[in-house]
Amino acid sequence: MKLKKSIAISENGFVFNPEIGTSFTTNSLGVAVLKQLKNLTTKEEIRASILKSYEVDGVTCEKDLDDFLRMLDQYNLIED
Amino acid sequence: MKKKKDITIAVTGLNAIDSPGPGISVIRGLKDSKEFNVRIIGLVYEILEPGIYMDGMVDKVYQIPYPSTGFDVMLERFKYIQKNDKIDVIIPNFDAELMAFIKLKPYFKEMGINLLIPNKEQFDDRLKGNLNDYGDKHGIKVPKSESVHSIKELEDEIEEFDFPVVIKGKFYDAYIAHSIEQAKEYFHKIAAKWGTPIILQQFIKGNEFNVTAIGDGKGIMVGAVPMRKTFITDKGKAWAGISIDDSKLIDMANNIITKSKWPGGMELELMKEDKTGDLYLLEINPRFPAWVYLAVGCGQNHPEMLVKMAMGETVEPIKTYDIGKMFIRYSYDMICDLEKYANLSIHGEV
Structure with a gap:
């Protein structure tokens, strides 16, 4: 899974897709995940980094991460 | 200086x-x-x-x-x-x-x-009622369209369409009809204002994009800026929009301007179908759009270019523009x- 190269992410959580002009806001964890996706980090590596930095159990982390990634796909931010 | x-x-x-x-x-x-x-x-x-x-x-x-x-x-x-x-x-x-x-x-x-400005042939070719032929001529996807002059014609032709159908005036106005009754109502509404023909156009579900572009009349596109409407009024007009980075939209504008040798400003209205990602040409407006100042804000002064070319000067094409620039209208x-x-x-x- 890879974030589209053109997607712009600002530190304050503003995400802009210049291909279709849509924008979104996300929190600091969302920014961290997006940046990792941009650097071609795998889903497993992202999950591991969240588990290391946040107090969250593995199942919840997996579910929330899957939801977030699905949402990114729906919003056309992911490329194959 | x-x-x-x-x-x-x-x-x-x-x-x-x-x-x-x-x-x-x-x-x-x-x-x-x-x-x-x-x-x-x-x-x-x-x-x-x-x-x-x-x-x-x-x-x-x-x-x-x-x-x-x-x-x-x-x-x-x-x-x-x-x-x-x-x-x-x-x-x-x-x-x-x-x-x-x-x-x-x-x-x-x-x-x-x-x-x-375009000549009569260029002007007529891109009329809404001729858009299917225009698409065939230039190899561009266009939603199925039919021109009708009476309610009887509308009743006959609309059977060939799946609802919803877009009902359009020859110059302005467009409504989405979900039934034959609505289609007839919109026919009367538009015909009373703009006359006939009325154009029936297959509705395409997707995102609408617009391009303001300018040609030199010799087959060269000298400028183009694509935009997505981010705030639309009840008349379907852009009250806010943002410049975007989509080479397919620029290619479409270039294709049309090059093949038609279009002189002056034009606006393309395009729909990218959700299901397929295919780009459909909805309309070609034969003049600058009301949002052309966004192009100026993005680094392409299309009105200035037009004046230079009208005065016989050669204008070098500009291929870059700022992406993510917005315009927002206001009333005052x-x-x-x-x-x-x-x-x-x-x-x-x-």
Whole structure:
């Protein structure tokens, strides 16, 4: 899974897709995940980094991460 | 620093209303020109077009007759205007007036007025009712469309479509009909305002994009900026928009301008289908859009380019523009003295 190269992410959580002009806001964890996706980090590596930095159990982390990634796909931010 | 060249430019479309004409955007682009020191002549059909009363927009205003009053009446009016104010270039900004300006063009040339507008064939080719043929001719996907002149024709033709169907006027207005009853209602509504034919067009579910583009008339696209509407009024007009980075939209504009050898400004209305990602051409408007000042804000001054080309200069194509630049319209109550209104009412000029 890879974030589209053109997607712009600002530190304050503003995400802009210049291909279709849509924008979104996300929190600091969302920014961290997006940046990792941009650097071609795998889903497993992202999950591991969240588990290391946040107090969250593995199942919840997996579910929330899957939801977030699905949402990114729906919003056309992911490329194959 | 190079001295700016003095030039007088006449502009129509000062109706900066909720469905705005492009005049004010065009004037703002011209006033931003680094090459021209412009004197602007506003040409208005109605004396309450807001652009007349906006500060710093027009230096002189003339009321002109509607094209429906006839060619001779228009020509006489322009002869009078040209005698008073030597116009170098006219930029017409309404679809509905363009045929009259095409007919007037040779007479304008004799008067020393320059235009960069399509010829009759180019104008007719992109008419909404001819869009299917246009798509075939240029290898462009177009939603299925049919022109109808009566309710009987509508009833017959609409059977070939799946609902929803877009019901469109020949120049302006479009409604989405979900049933035959709605389609008939919209037929009457649009026909009463703009006449027939009415165009039935297959509805495409997806995101709408627009491109403002300009051609040199010899097959070169000298500028293009694509935009997505981010706030749409109940009339379907963009109240806000953002410039985007999509090479497919630019390629589509380039394809059309190159193949049709389009002279002057145009706006493409395009739909990217959700299901397939395919790009459909919905309309070609034969003039700048009301949001053309966004192109200026993005680094491409299309009105300035048009003036240069109309004056016979060669313009180098600009292929870059700022991405993620937004425009947002606003409404504003101007307080105006009666004098200007009164003078325009009595003398037809101010």
